[in-house]
Amino acid sequence: MANTLLDPHYEEIFEQAASLSSVTRGLEPFAQLTTLHLGGTPLSSFRCFSQQAAVEVIKLFDAHQIPLLVVGGGSNLVVADGEVPLAAVILDFDGxxxxxxxxxxxxxxxxxxxxxxxxxxxxxxxxxxxxxxxxxxxxxxxxxxxxxxxxxxxxxxxxxxxxxxxxxxxxxxxxxxxxxxxxxxxxxxxxxxxxxxxxxxxxxxxxxxxxxxxxxxxxxxxxxxxxxxxxxxxxxxxxxxxxKGMVYQESDHDTWSAGSFFTNPIVSSAQASEVRSKVAAKLGEEAAEAMPAFEVAGGIKLSAAWLIDKAGFHKGYPGPQAPVRLSTKHTLALSNRGNANTADLVALAREIRGGVAEVFGVTLEPEPVWVGVSI
Ligand SMILES: Cc1cc2nc3c(=O)[nH]c(=O)nc-3n(C[C@H](O)[C@H](O)[C@H](O)COP(=O)(O)OP(=O)(O)OC[C@H]3O[C@@H](n4cnc5c(N)ncnc54)[C@H](O)[C@@H]3O)c2cc1C
Structure with a gap:
């Protein structure tokens, strides 16, 4: 696949990187490199089979200000659709x-x-x-x-x-x-x-x-x-x-995810009380009593999964036809059902985040690293 973004100057540097020992060059799309199976194509991808190879490739790209992304198993990455203007450096040494x-x-x-x-x-x-x-x-x-x-x-x-x-x-x-x-x-x-x-x-x-x-x-x-x-x-x-669909398996679309999509929010005790009041107003005193809340360093940790569910986004939301759904096994995982793109994922992430903020006044923070796209 030709990459229209490739600067001729980059091509020289990429060839230099590809000639290093224990490095192979390819054009692996992020849809293949991530467990969400989403994301477009980097300028080029470089598999490094030794620590030394990875260091040399990264040093070379840094010296020439070539943007790069280090990729491990791709299980915590949300990458933009289309051409992604960076080199993917894949770490493939595994002693x-x-x-x-x-x-x-x-x-x-x-x-x-x-x-x-x-x-x-x-x-x-x-x-x-x-x-x-x-x-x-x-x-x-x-x-x-x-x-x-x-x-x-x-x-x-x-x-x-x-x-x-x-x-x-x-x-x-x-x-x-x-x-x-x-x-x-x-x-x-x-x-x-x-x-x-x-x-x-x-x-x-x-x-x-x-x-x-x-x-x-x-x-x-x-x-x-x-x-x-x-x-x-x-x-x-x-x-x-x-x-809970939290072991990645190629055959199970519930696991085509980045695991927990949002972190559990840590709020002040005053905010936690406000959230509890909102839960009571919407769902009754019993639900408010049952709201998970744990004291941790820095405040009170709430459960993102619980808030999402109680805001009306249940497992499998928004339904079987959607390209991206909440996993049918876990409320906190956004999953690609097989033919989604990153824009579909971002749309659902925004809807859920907005819904939870509107109902409970809590802004959820995404857990994965976002590349070329934001919530
Ligand atoms: C089904 C599923 C379940 C999950 N369950 C959990 C869980 O229970 N607990 C949990 O904490 N996480 C969980 N995750 C998230 C994810 O698996 C972890 O965050 C994991 O450590 C990411 O590793 P990776 O190699 O796939 O990183 P990538 O997705 O490849 O990279 C993530 C970020 O780390 C950077 N990075 C990767 N390798 C390096 C490196 N060697 N040096 C510097 N930066 C690097 C990348 O540049 C990127 O910014 C889950 C994910 C999935 C899909």
């Missing part, structure tokens, strides 16, 4: 090493995250079993501090190797330097650095992290905070996630 005496695991950025979890579990190392089934790459896990079922990568992350794009050098950064917070790090939305590998501190007693998520503990017949064999916890998490 996983375990140092048994220290129970440390190092994974290269392109390793498939769930394979990292499976490898740890097979080696009897606990700490990440609750993060089973999250799509995408190991290198992206610190970017938004991935989390699920009461655990997040911040619990086990020791350090990352970064390619610092501002200073053009490879550095080690401790987890504490990344400002990891709920679905956030100082790497997200900034493109300031590329994660080349991650090091995790796991534990070797064969038991899981303490079970902090009620639904998971109940599924396993365990008490909260109990620790169970890691393989059992992994299986339970995968089962729960499959039931």
């Amino acid at each position: 996983i090493d375990i140092d048994a005496p220290s129970a440390r695991l190092r994974a290269e950025a392109g390793a498939v995250w769930d394979e990292v979890v499976a490898t740890a579990v097979a080696a009897g190392l606990g700490g990440i079993e609750c993060l089973s089934g999250i799509p995408g790459s190991a290198g992206a896990t610190p970017v938004q501090n991935v989390g699920a079922y009461g655990c997040e990568i911040a619990d086990v992350l020791v350090e990352v190797t970064l390619y610092d794009r501002q200073h053009g050098r490879i550095v080690k950064a401790a987890a504490s330097e990344l400002d990891l917070a709920y679905r956030y790090s100082n790497l997200k939305f900034t493109q300031r650095a590329v994660v080349l590998d991650i090091t995790l501190q796991l534990h070797s007693d064969g038991l899981s992290a303490p079970l902090r998520f009620g639904e998971l503990a109940r599924t396993l017949g365990a008490e909260p905070e109990q620790r169970l064999p890691i393989a059992d916890v992994r299986e339970a998490v995968l089962g729960l996630r499959r039931g």
Whole structure:
């Protein structure tokens, strides 16, 4: 496919990049690179099969001010339709090493995250079993501090190797330097650095992290905070996630998504009371009492899924004929039914965000990274 945006000057640089060792050049559309299966075509795409190759390609493009997007598994990306004026740099190096005496695991950025979890579990190392089934790459896990079922990568992350794009050098950064917070790090939305590998501190007693998520503990017949064999916890998490369409599967359009599309809003306690009053006015006192609200650092965390549902957007909304719908298994996932484009997704995202703001006065923030398009 010819790309009409390609500057002749870029072509020279792209050829230089393609001639580097462990790099292949292609023209892979974002519809193939993302789990939403949406998005147009980059200027060119570059698969990098080693850390060194990725660093050299990115350094070259930065030196020539060629816009680029680092792509892992494409499971947290919303990309514009049509021609996308940047180079896609796909990280395809995927080594996983375990140092048994220290129970440390190092994974290269392109390793498939769930394979990292499976490898740890097979080696009897606990700490990440609750993060089973999250799509995408190991290198992206610190970017938004991935989390699920009461655990997040911040619990086990020791350090990352970064390619610092501002200073053009490879550095080690401790987890504490990344400002990891709920679905956030100082790497997200900034493109300031590329994660080349991650090091995790796991534990070797064969038991899981303490079970902090009620639904998971109940599924396993365990008490909260109990620790169970890691393989059992992994299986339970995968089962729960499959039931919610939260394990990506090519054959299931409910999973052609970016996972949770909106983050859970964190509001002040005064705002939380206002929302509760609005719920009471619309749905009655019982619903207001039942509204999920948890004290966290920085305020009160509300449930985006609950607010969306109570604002009238139920699973499967707006119906079977729509190109983009809420997943039929989870209110918080916007899913491509097979022939959508990004404009369809954005339209539904705006409708839902607007509806929740109108009914409850809460503005939901999208969780994925948006490229060339905004909500
Ligand atoms: C079905 C489904 C379920 C999901 N469930 C969860 C969940 O339970 N919890 C959760 O937290 N998330 C979840 N997600 C979101 C997503 O899987 C995670 O955010 C994941 O870590 C994204 O990884 P990726 O490799 O696909 O990143 P991409 O989508 O490829 O990239 C996302 C962003 O990170 C940047 N990036 C990627 N790799 C690197 C790198 N090595 N260095 C620097 N920047 C990089 C990209 O440039 C982009 O800005 C889910 C998604 C889906 C589709």
